[in-house]
Amino acid sequence: MKPLIRSFALFVKQIFSDSMLATICIATVLAACFIRFGIPLIEIVLCSYFEREAILADYYLLFDLLLALVTPYMICFASAMMMLTEYDENMASYLAVTPVGKRGYILSRLVFPAGIAFAVSIVLMRWFSLTEWPLGMIPLICLLTCLLSVAVALLLFSFSHNRVEGVAMGKLSGLLMLGLPAPFFLPSDVQYLFSPLPSFWFAKLCMERNVIFLLPALLSALLWIGLLSKKFIRKIA
């Protein structure tokens, strides 16, 4: 366990010594503050201007879902960027031949950051969400968004050769979030076009409050992880 912790500690230190990645991590709290305090303020201004009772309030759940997703997404993005830096420095395969090992590398670069993201997003969801969440729903949705974020990290690392490509891929990976607004804005038959995206099922689960949607939400996220992990493992070998 000691090599793993040492390796993870250096990884975190490296992330925070990089101004761009440190900003990305801090941005999660700023985004939470904006959603919690900025959106209701904007709602007041808009309602007053257009003389309506609610404009954004109908979509507060969507903002909450965005909050639940953005925290692990940002943390896993920073993690993927640092892994790409390590890949450039040939560190990924080197750490795999130390007591850290290949499994330890995956744990310290993907699972530990996702674990931290899970804890942070629970805290942010508890204190910064705009709607009331039933007991147990917050950890569940945070777990799902963390799984999707791990898939994003795998995608960024596996399909990019360096950080520049990683940033470009990061923008592209934002498409994976497109599933979130689909159930809010699209008619019921059209919205299923977004069903390959785990984020679509996350939104369905939270909107319908029906556990039946938990299964496709979980399976689709795990499927993405499964599909991407083979290429990831090949890359660190």
Next chain:
Amino acid sequence: MIQVQNLRFSYTKQPFIENMNFEVQNGEIFGFLGPSGAGKSTLQKILTGLLTAYAGSAIVNGSEVKSHDNGFYENIGVDFEFPSLYEKLTARENLRFFASLYKQHQAIDPLLDNVGLLPDADKKVADFSKGMKTRLNFIKALLHDPVLLFLDEPTSGLDPSNARRLKDIILQEKAKGKTILLTTHNMYDATELCDRVAFIVDGRLRALDTPRNLIMSRGASQVRYTFALDGREVHAEIPLDRTGGDDVLQRLVRENRLLSIHSSEPTLNDIFVELTGRRLQ
């Protein structure tokens, strides 16, 4: 220390390493020679546990590589061809970090001193030259005093004096009883350092023996000499082990009439070309 039996590996559907068999004894320097893309680095990746989807058996330090435990890497030191170092950290910080991953490790400063990097120990690796990174990368593999060393082109990109320094350290490690696997396409390094060498081409083992035996298998060294006869220069050649019976040469030596004389030994490269039809470099 290493037993490889019927080893097969493939990146695609096409076999890349086929039916490889060899053993490496304790305290031996064993060289893998071959051109780029021959499978040397893949073989090293298999033996270090990076690639586990192989068929056959690869036992390293008593463990089947694909099912090794966490302690496996406590006894193995790996020096990849390309430096693997944290560029934003200093040389000393890099070594301190890697040392912290092992249960026990050597003192850092003497290692730095051995490769002439002590004065630059607190400089960031990003500011190092290629040769400095190569030397730092090399001592990184020695940090935990492993019993088995995998060295991939350890002298690549080094000036002759630093290459000499690293080769001396390799020989010192051998003298301490370490087993060393040296992957190279530098025939001079292999001849000088290795107890045995294996020629690898297209994922197959083409020959395995001591450098001397491989060289001798091509026949004795030749002695070439020139002398003047009737106003023109004459060239002659005779195997080294038959010079005593060459009356012409004897007479020329006695009469001090030789214009030039030199011996020409075959090199591992010659043997490699002869056996495989390919060049090492």
